[in-house]
Amino acid sequence: MSLTVSAIQFEPEFKNKERNLKEIESLIRKSAQKGARLIVAPEMATTGYIWNNIEEIKPTQNQFQDQLLS
DSSP states (O other), X not given: OXXXXXXXXXXXXXXXXXXXHHHHHHHHHHHHHTTOSEXXXXXXXXXXXXXXXXXXHGGGHHHHHHHHHO
């Protein structure tokens, strides 16, 4: 038994979740058409949030934690 795996790589657009979801959907469809049965995307690829270093994350960390816990 074999399993074809595809890893999606793309450049998310900052805070444009709708565009990012459309791009990922398109890439998933292309991968599936080529026979992929397991398709993975980068963590947080759909969110549109892009940070270059840890200092940029700190102001938003409580926001995400509060959303997860509610």
